Every structure is written in structure tokens, then in C-alpha cells.
Amino acid sequence: MMKKVLSVTLAAAMATVTLAGCGGGNSAQQTTAAATEAATTAAGESAAADSKATGDQEPVTIRFSWWGGESRHKATLEAVDAFMKEYPWITVECEYSAWDGWQDKVATQLAGGTAPDLMQINWNWLYQYSGDGSKFVDLNQYSDIISLENFPEVNLEAMTVAGKLQGVPISVTSKLFMWQKTSFDKAGIEIPTTWDELLAAGNTFKEKLGDDYYPLADEGYERFWIMNWYLQQKYGKPWVKDMEVQYTVEEVTDGMNFINSLEENHVEPSIATIQADGAESFLSNPKWMDGHYAGILEYDSAANNIVNSVNDGIEVVMGDYLTGAGDNGFGMSKVSQGFAITETSQHKEEAALLMEFLTSNETGVKILNTQRGIPCNTVALKILEDEGLVDKYVAEANAITSDTCIYSFDPNFENSALKERTGVYYEVFDNLSAGGDPAELAQYLIDSVNDVNASNPY
Secondary structure, three states: OOOOOOOOOOOOOOOOOOOOOOOOOOOOOOOOOOOOOOOOOOOOOOOOOOOOOOOOOOOEEEEEEEEOOHHHHHHHHHHHHHHHHHOOOEEEEEEEEOOOOHHHHHHHHHHHOOOOOEEEEOOOHHHHOOOOOOOEOOHHHHOOOOOHHHOOHHHHHHOEEOOEEOOEEEEEEOEEEEEEHHHHHHHOOOOOOEHHHHHHHHHHHHHHOOOOOEOOOOOHHHHHHHHHHHHHHHHOOOOEEOOEEOOOHHHHHHHHHHHHHHHHOOOOOOHHHHHHOOOOOHHHOHHHHOOOEOEEEEEHHHHHHHHOOOOOOOOEEEOOOOEOOOOOOOOEEEEEEEEEEEOOOOOHHHHHHHHHHHHOOHHHHHHHOOEOEOEOOHHHHHHHHHHOOOOHHHHHHHHHHHHHOOEEOOOOOOOHHHHOOOOHHHHHHHHHHOOOOHHHHHHHHHHHHHHHHHHOOO
């Protein structure tokens, strides 16, 4: 398919033009980085396209934002630098940070019309912020630039809201257990494969390693996931269908009691204990890094970060899903992230060129690798596989989630009123860990989720 290219031919005598763009810096902070590129080449050609167009181009500046960890920041900055070398008249200003507080920033930008041109987005944001199609452009209008044919149709359908293809999917993901094998070896037991084995591991850790060692540690959102897996195995239903919770108060209370059993059997510490650790993030918590907390629940796309977050000498392995609550299929996955172009962008074509470079261009794909998970884009995946660049930990984790999960997220599963640190999931499980009544909290959780769905129909 022939793709539109904004190429450039500049006269040799033309003065050097200095452009600002993404470069190095402190990538743990939200950053706008700048680099210079001399625009004195005779021609520029896009590796993402099959044809050339020549002519002088006016300098253009676009903004690109994302969240993530250190390795994602580094790879994305490198990819953007490579893009600017290929399109020297385009300046890309980068805005990036860790997740904490990021969605609040995005919500403010979208509401105020100040959002960047190109954004990394969560799939559910299409419903939460652009259910009417007002915030992000229809990428079908830029199919002469973006290789939409490289994406599976089912994934494009997931990004189509209000009749508009509002983003391209990056990967499909789910959470899974990741275990510190070193701690389990010290305790003299195998990595658990069933819920009963996990419950037994708690007391073994306490007896063999000490009161401050736990097989697992997580907070409210992850405990909600674990409860879902338990309920799905036992009762064979998705959490939400047709915008209503499918479980009764009695069934959710059963799930709450199971979560309580994890603390009661020393499988994981109380949420108050984890919060008292005072760590900025779980991965920077010394108790995780040194093996006192030997298990974590995280997205498969983060596998490499998890493996590299622990102290030297500690081995982290990907874990199979735990079973034993029932024989029903279980697990839920989602389009993990996407790229979208905002309607307020004044340079949509240039933003589309960057999107294409990051998702289908060989150079961009190789640099980004699996920093955002195993690519949905079939061409990108083949490039990585042919070059042996697929991260082994991400690939292993993705295979486990792909082989297990039978449900898809409902659009409001990650609604900020539910998922954010001040949201319902955390509120419910913080209170449960503090001794709250399971039946009352079950009713509150069901009512709150149903209220969010009623307020945000899809």
C-alpha cells in the first residue's frame, strides 16, 4: 500500500536549521527534552512508506506524551530521535513520567484543549474521555500515512468508539503472578500452582524465613483482580456484562472472605503494612527488592522491568495462574495501550507520521522492542521475531496470559472512579484489610460499579 510521505529536498547552500526535540535527561521526571538536527541533507525518505514526495517543508513542532518506567522512557526517546533524523523539519517535544498522577494530568489536558498532538492512551480512555468521539481523530482519515492493515481487525474494532477509529492498539495484555524463586528456594518450597499451595506457603515463609517474609504482596487493585479470578473459576461468570455486575452479594462476599484468608494465612501483609513501608512505588520498595515480599501481580508487558527491579542474586520467574477454586475458565485481558492523535492537534499529519514510525517502521519498531508489550502490529512483531529482539520475559508472560484469559475488560473496568488510588477498588480493599465487614463491602462494591456503568454507558 502506497503511503503518503512528507519528504524534503533542500539546497546544499541552505543555512543550517536548528530544531529542538526529544533527547536525554532525567527520564524519571516529566520532561520536555531538546536536541538539534542539521537540516542540510539532499533528501529524506521514510522507511514506513513506499513513495516519495519532494519539496521544502516549514519547520513543525509536535508534542508526544506517554507514561512508563525508566527503560520505556529511554527506548521511546531514542525512537523519537531516530524519527527526527528521518523527518528533520519535525520537532518532537516529549512529555513523560511514571504512572502516579498521570491520568489526572491527561484528564485536565483533554478537558482544557491542551493535550499533546500524539498520546499514549489507555484503551478505556476512549470511552471515559471521548465516548462521543470529540477528543481523538478518526485514524481512518490518515490511512494513507498509517498502515492500518498491519493491525488485526479485532484489535482495531476495540479502538473504534462512536463510529471513529480513535487509536491504534499497541498490545494486548493482562496481569499475572511473578515470583522471586530465590525466596521460595530459601523457604524450601516450590512456586505455587494452586490456591491451596499459596495458602500453605504463607505459614512456611513465616516459620522458615521470619514474620516479615511473605509469598505475595499487593494492594487494593491487585486484590480485586485476585478476587475476580477466584470468582470466575468458582462461578463461571464475567465480572460485568451488559453494564451490570454479574455476581450476587453472597458470591462477592465469598470472594472477599477468600481475600481475607490470604492475610490470615500470612500469604501477604496488610495493606497498612505495605503503605507504612513508605516506598514511592512497589518496585522501589526495599522489601520487594530484597525478597521479603516474594510475589507480585503485574502486567505481562512489564515483565522485564519486574525482573530487573530486584537486588543482584535474586531470580524472578513468571508464574502460571493459580487454580483450584473451580473448573470454569477465567482471566481477563485488554488492549493494553494505544496511540491516539488529539482533535486539538494543529499538525495531525505529522503526528500520524510519528505514529507510523513507532508502530510499523523497522527502525522505530526495533528501538521500542517490547517496551509496551508484544506488538499487535503483525509487521512489527515479525520484524522483532526475525531479529531475535522479542524480550524473553515479556514473551513468556504474554504466552501465559494469552493461553489463559477468556474474558475481555468491560469499558469501565478501569474507569478512574474505580481504579485510581482514591477510587472504589482501593477504598473497598483498604477497608477490608482494616477489618471491614465483607458483606457490607461486597454490596458497596457492586452498587458502586453499577453506578459508574450507569453514569458512563457504552
